[in-house]
Amino acid sequence: MEASFEPRITAFVCNWCTYTGADLAGTSRLPMASNVRIIRLPCTGRIDHLFVAKAFERGADGVIVSGCHPADCHYTAGNYHARRRFGVFRELLSFLGVDPRRLTFSWVSASEGGKWADVVNETVARVRELGPFDAYHRLADAPVPDGDPFAALESATPRADGAGENEPSGVHASEPGRGRAAATGGSGA
Amino acid sequence: MSRIGVFVCHCGENIARTVDCAAVADALREHPGVVRAEDYKYMCSDPGQQLVKKAIEEDGLTGVVVCACSPHMHETTFRRAAAQAGLNPFVVEMANIREHCSWIHDDRERATAKAIDIGRTIVEKVKQDRPLETIRIPVTKRALVIGGGIAGIQAALDIADGGHEVVLVEKEASIGGHMSQLSETFPTLDCSQCILTPRMVEAYQHPRITLHTWSEIEKVDGYIGNFTVTIRKKARSVDENLCNGCGDCQAACPSRKVASEFDAGLGKRTAISTPFPQAVPNIPVLDRANCTLFKGRAKGLAKDACGKCKEACLKGAIDYDTEDTFVTEEVGAIVVATGFQLYDIGREQPAGLKGYGEYGYGEVPDVIDGLQFERLASASGPTGGEILRPSDGAVPRTVVFVKCVGSRDPEKGMSYCSKICCMYTAKHTMLYKHKVHDGRAVVFYMDIRAAGKGYDEFSRRAIEEDGAEYVRGRVSRIFRDGDVVKVWGYDTLSGRQVVIDADMVVLATAVRPQPGIAELAQKLSVSYDQDGFLNEAHPKLRPVETNTAGVYLAGACQAPRDIPESVAMASATAAKVLGLFSADELERDPSVALVNERTCSGCFHCERVCPYGAVEHRDVCDMEGHVCGHVAWVNPGVCQGCGTCVAVCPSKSVELAGFTDSQVYAEINALAGW
Numbered sequence: 009m010e011a012s013f014e015p016r017i018t019a020f021v022c023n024w025c026t027y028t029g030a031d032l033a034g035t036s037r038l039p040m041a042s043n044v045r046i047i048r049l050p051c052t053g054r055i056d057h058l059f060v061a062k063a064f065e066r067g068a069d070g071v072i073v074s075g076c077h078p079a080d081c082h083y084t085a086g087n088y089h090a091r092r093r094f095g096v097f098r099e100l101l102s103f104l105g106v107d108p109r110r111l112t113f114s115w116v117s118a119s120e121g122g123k124w125a126d127v128v129n130e131t132v133a134r135v136r137e138l139g140p141f142d143a144y145h146r147l148a149d150a151p152v153p154d155g156d157p158f159a160a161l162e163s164a165t166p167r168a169d170g171a172g173e174n175e176p177s178g179v180h181a182s183e184p185g186r187g188r189a190a191a192t193g194g195s196g197a
Numbered sequence: 198m199s200r201i202g203v204f205v206c207h208c209g210e211n212i213a214r215t216v217d218c219a220a221v222a223d224a225l226r227e228h229p230g231v232v233r234a235e236d237y238k239y240m241c242s243d244p245g246q247q248l249v250k251k252a253i254e255e256d257g258l259t260g261v262v263v264c265a266c267s268p269h270m271h272e273t274t275f276r277r278a279a280a281q282a283g284l285n286p287f288v289v290e291m292a293n294i295r296e297h298c299s300w301i302h303d304d305r306e307r308a309t310a311k312a313i314d315i316g317r318t319i320v321e322k323v324k325q326d327r328p329l330e331t332i333r334i335p336v337t338k339r340a341l342v343i344g345g346g347i348a349g350i351q352a353a354l355d356i357a358d359g360g361h362e363v364v365l366v367e368k369e370a371s372i373g374g375h376m377s378q379l380s381e382t383f384p385t386l387d388c389s390q391c392i393l394t395p396r397m398v399e400a401y402q403h404p405r406i407t408l409h410t411w412s413e414i415e416k417v418d419g420y421i422g423n424f425t426v427t428i429r430k431k432a433r434s435v436d437e438n439l440c441n442g443c444g445d446c447q448a449a450c451p452s453r454k455v456a457s458e459f460d461a462g463l464g465k466r467t468a469i470s471t472p473f474p475q476a477v478p479n480i481p482v483l484d485r486a487n488c489t490l491f492k493g494r495a496k497g498l499a500k501d502a503c504g505k506c507k508e509a510c511l512k513g514a515i516d517y518d519t520e521d522t523f524v525t526e527e528v529g530a531i532v533v534a535t536g537f538q539l540y541d542i543g544r545e546q547p548a549g550l551k552g553y554g555e556y557g558y559g560e561v562p563d564v565i566d567g568l569q570f571e572r573l574a575s576a577s578g579p580t581g582g583e584i585l586r587p588s589d590g591a592v593p594r595t596v597v598f599v600k601c602v603g604s605r606d607p608e609k610g611m612s613y614c615s616k617i618c619c620m621y622t623a624k625h626t627m628l629y630k631h632k633v634h635d636g637r638a639v640v641f642y643m644d645i646r647a648a649g650k651g652y653d654e655f656s657r658r659a660i661e662e663d664g665a666e667y668v669r670g671r672v673s674r675i676f677r678d679g680d681v682v683k684v685w686g687y688d689t690l691s692g693r694q695v696v697i698d699a700d701m702v703v704l705a706t707a708v709r710p711q712p713g714i715a716e717l718a719q720k721l722s723v724s725y726d727q728d729g730f731l732n733e734a735h736p737k738l739r740p741v742e743t744n745t746a747g748v749y750l751a752g753a754c755q756a757p758r759d760i761p762e763s764v765a766m767a768s769a770t771a772a773k774v775l776g777l778f779s780a781d782e783l784e785r786d787p788s789v790a791l792v793n794e795r796t797c798s799g800c801f802h803c804e805r806v807c808p809y810g811a812v813e814h815r816d817v818c819d820m821e822g823h824v825c826g827h828v829a830w831v832n833p834g835v836c837q838g839c840g841t842c843v844a845v846c847p848s849k850s851v852e853l854a855g856f857t858d859s860q861v862y863a864e865i866n867a868l869a870g871w
Contacts, residue, residue, distance in 0.1 A: 018868055024744060031267045034296025042302045042311050045318065046293075047864045048268070049856055050788065053806070054840030059861060066869035079719055082744065083839035084808035093844070118744075119726060125301075 015069040015135040017044045019128075020059055022052045022087070025076035025117045032121035040125040041132040044072065051075065053086025057097040060111065061104060065144055070110045070135035072127065077115040087115070105143050110135060199230035199324045202258040203316060204249055205294075206240035206265035212299040213238075215308040221264060221294070224313045230324055232256050241271050249275065250282035258284060260323035264292040264316045285328035287787065287855065292319040314868065321867035325860040329787040334834045336422035337529035338778040339364065343414060343717070346374020347393065348752025348763040349534035350400045355771030356532075357405040361778050364526045365400065366428055367410045371476035372397050374536055378459060378568060380575035380582075382760060383624045384655035390475060390577065397477040407526075411482055415523060417720045420809070420837060421747030422529045422783045432519045434483035435469070439514035442479035447471070449509035455487045457579075461569040463587060464579030469506045469515075473577060483515070490517060530747050530774040531721065533731060534767065535714060537753035539566055540603040540610065540707040551609040553602060556675045556704060562588040563682050564675055564702045567621055574628045584632050586701040593700030596629055597684045598622045598640045599672050603707030605643065611707045611728055616757040618705035619646045623656040625703060626665035638665045639697055641672050641686050649761075668695060675702055708757040721748050730756050741769045749773050788855035789836040790843060797828040797850040803842035804829060811835035812842065 021027050027048050033040065049055060052075030060071050073094060081087040094113050101108050112131045116124045203225040207213035218236040226234035233256050237245050240263060252258060261284065263275045268291040276286035294312040302308040338361050342353045345367030353363045365372070376382075377397075379389035400406055409428055416427040435446075450467035457464040459472040466472075468488040471481045483506070485491040493502030507515040543559035546552040557564045563586045565573075576582040586593045600618050603610030619642070626638040645667070647656040659665045672686040681698040688695050710729040718725045723743045724732045731754050734742040741749050749770035752763035777783070792803075794815070804812040817826040831842070831851070840853040849858065 016868070018865065027267075028269065031269060031293075031296040034267075034300040037300050039303065040301050042298075042304065042307045045311075045314055045868050046297055047318070047861065047868075049840065049861070050853070051839040051841060054844055054853060054856060056844045056858070056861075059865060062862060062865050063868070066865055068868065079715075080724055082722060083837055083841070084722055085806075086808070086839045086841045089806055089841050089845070118724065118732075 013136065013140055015043050015132055015140075016067065017070040017072060017128075017131060017135060018063040018068040019044050019046045019072035019074065020049060020052075020055050020063075021046055021072070021116075022054075022075040022082070023048055023050050024082035025080065025115075026074040026124065028118035029116040029120045029124045032118065033124045034121075036121045038121055038125040040128045043132045044128050051081065051083050051086035052090035053081075053083065055090055055093075057093055057100075060097070060101075064104075064106050064110070064141060067141075067145075069138075069141045070112070070131055072112045072114070072131055074112075074114045074116050074124075074127065077117050080117060106141065107138060109138060110141060199260060200232045200256060200258050201230050201260040201262060201320055201323055202249070202252045202256060203228075203231055203234040203262045203264065203320065204240055204245075204252075205234065205236040205316070206245070206263065207236065207238045208265060208295055208299075209239065212265070212295050212312075215299040215302055215305055216294060216312045217305065217309045218264075220309055221312045221316060225262075225264075225316045225320065228317055228320055231320060232258070240265050241274055246274070246278040249278050253279060253282040253284045259288065260320075260326055261289040262292055262316060262319045262323055263289070264294045264312065264319075266295040267291070267293045267297075287329040288323060288326040290319050290323050290326065292316045318864045318867040321863040322860050325857065325863045327854070327857075329854055332785040332787050332789065332833050333782040334422055334785055336778060336781065336783050337424075337527050338362075339526070339528045340530045340532060340774050340778075341366065341424070341426055341526060341528040342532045342534060344374070344534035344536055344752070344754070345369075345372030345400075345408075345410070346534060346536045346752065346763075347376040347396075347760055348536065348758075348767040349374070349532070350396050351764045351767035352532045352534060352751050352770050352774075353400055353406050354396065354403065355768050356774050357400075357403050359771065359775040359778075361405065361775070363403075363406045364426075364428075364528060365406055365408050366412050366414060367408070368413050369472065370411050370433075370480070370482040371472050371478070372400065372408065372410065373473075373475075373477065375568070376760060377473065377475070378461070378575070379571050380578070380628060381624065383620045384649070384651040386624070386627070388576075390575075394475050394477070397475075401477045408478065409524065410478060410480075412524075414717060414720060417531070418810070420835065421745075421785075422777070423834070424528045424531060424747065426526050426528060426531070428524045428526060430522045430524060432485075432521050433480070434485070434515060434517055434519055435481055436514040436516060437478065437480050439512045440480045440510075441512060441514075442471075442481075443511075444471075444481075445509040445511065446481060446506035446515060449505040451503065451505060452487055452489055455484065460572045460579050461566070463565075463569055463572050475577075483517075530749065530777055532749045532751055532767075532770045532774065533717070533721065533723070533743075533754055534751040534763075534770075535711045535717065535754040537708045537757065538711050539568055540709050542566075542603055542610075542704065542706050553609065553704075555673065556599070556602065556702075557677065557682075558704060561675065561677045561682055561702075562586075563593075563677075563700065564704065566704050566706045567618065567625070570625055570703045571621075574625070574632070582632075584629055591700070592633055593636065594633070595637045595639070595697065595699045595701075597672075597682075597697055597699040597702045598625060598638065598705065599675075599684075599702065600640065600642045600705045601671075602704040604705075611709070613728060613757070614646065615705075615708040616646070617708065617759045619644075619656065620649070620652055620759065622703075622705050623647070623659040623665070626659045627663045630663040630665065638663075639684075639699075640665055640667045641670055641684075642667055643669070643671070649759075670695070708753065710754060714754065721745060723748055723750075730754065741766055741773060747777070785834075786838065786855075787833075788838040788853065789833045790831045790838070790840065790851050790853050792829045792831055793850045793852070794828045794830075796848050798848050799827045799829065800847065801827075801829060802845045802847065803831075803851055806841045806845050807836075808839070808841070809835050809837055811837075 452468035489503035604615040751767040
């Protein structure tokens, strides 16, 4: 892992609680790590788990999902659907080759600017420790096999326990994976 | 092809101090699809808005990104400006580089890089934005007011006088609230009931006010302009249409020793009773928990043990077999005015509170709270207005008043100031001294907070003219010692310990929200703070609105409030409600869900997760016109735009306008290059 590794974290937050809580953190001038980019959605209920998968695929090292506390949802129940969905999705994440520790799920209300700063700082610290998430780029950059297409896939897929991610990666250092993602990004899904 | 304009705001120095705004504009100018990028000192000012408008007209922009503050702050401002320049307002978006960037970072280089990222992300989103049309929905011009205290009565009267129907719901048997319990009011010392009861009668007799007492809110459905509220009318056992309030049932009732809630436990009432003689409506309630007949039925007695009230009622209004009934009301706006309760500081406390066991409240009968003192001083109270201590009915010669019991004490009580106690304690000392001329009134205080018109003069009068002794310091212990109540305190100004042999102690306990406020808040989707007070939409600029459109707050449900403030808030809510009712149609954000009928398989997962019941079934017909299936359809008037249906749709047949999958994926992809 490079010494200068700066995690890139995408946050999916609801408009009413966490986005407003993050606004409050700003109004209260609470300093926090600058590694998080927020995507505002009306409700955590709107968050398709494929958003999270896509964020990882596109090069995020960590993802935060945050909304209103149970029983405080602006839309009554969206956060309950989100909670149930992410309970299941967390399991699927390991199967996708992503260490579940890269995903933070939290409740931050509109009055909890301090808690938002804590969630950001804790997630950045945790992901920094886990190192860059580049398993998908290594997979994408693996040579195309002539014969059995699955043979090469198996050798390139990281182990499900996440141990493979922490190995120093030449692919990441030279960043061809990042370049690929950048080249295809920005033009819509 | 997108033609997007990016406008970077310095916000004076708020953004420019940590973000290089010119560099942000330069970087975004190079971004594909961006045809113009400018920075300006105050984008929200008139010249700033002119800049945006001019660019829209000159460059024929198809989308606008304003890199400035939170969308909660100025999205409306810039969307309005864009609309004036002929651009659809829903292709204008805010990139929040103030709250989410400049204010929380101090490294200029990294903050600038982050601001560029944020700008790019929103540019990518705007590329996928589609013009939307504002939705217009009809408004039901009737209001619901929850709580019949002074705030609720004032709001109901103001709205009704403005020409609209009001449904007023009160959980107790009578309207009037805490104000009806007070003896006299500060800073004028006029009789509370004398100014309140005429208003209560006015509300009751108003042709446009429907009153439901002994009732609670069961369920709230719908949204601004179109709420459907289910009200539970608790079993009263007395027919409201037949009862004429003669009081014969109360005279006949043999259960006469029930502690009166209205007299704060100091007086007694019958099991069937009105809370006080001036109750509105003057219709009694049978308290089943304390009624001989119902206690007998609960034990399983074959024959009813009593029935005296029914025998006494000449109108035949009493029916022992009534059940709770439900009434449904259609309203367009809701005013919450549920008021407060006093912190019951005894040893028994719910989780999270510690109480003040050392003050002997609930154990020493002569230690009472402020509301109990109001009843002692009230002409309609258990002593007829004479100040007599509860234990033996003697006139107390020394009364100690302790302020800030539970307030401004984050360790054991509440961290906030209860606001009304300084004033009502000054009033208590005056009422006491006016009735017991040679008596001694000692007040333990932390600070005297008497801000308000005539308030400081009033509290000074208590000290200078009526001779109340103010001791600056706290009380450590209150206990019974023979005939007296010992008060151990500390005078921080003279640095001495103070021990007072008091005859009675009055504790100014903290103001807290009503029990059950959290459940009500959840029914209304209104948020509340850590102390349980309901949250206003903005502490300064929108103090009586909530984040749920169409729900307003009046009085002490929002924070500790005195009577003038509660009345002012109530009139403010009425102004808001009348404003809402002034138009026949309401304009709504078009951010609602849309179903693609061609791909919908009719599984109706969306219907199951929709919290508003906005999803309806639509028939699909074959070529001969026979119904061959069903697809979902979202009622745009009911949909609130949460998007939960979008996330659960297995065939991706629902889209949420303003937050479509393509918009969100555009944002995610934009971050990939970061």
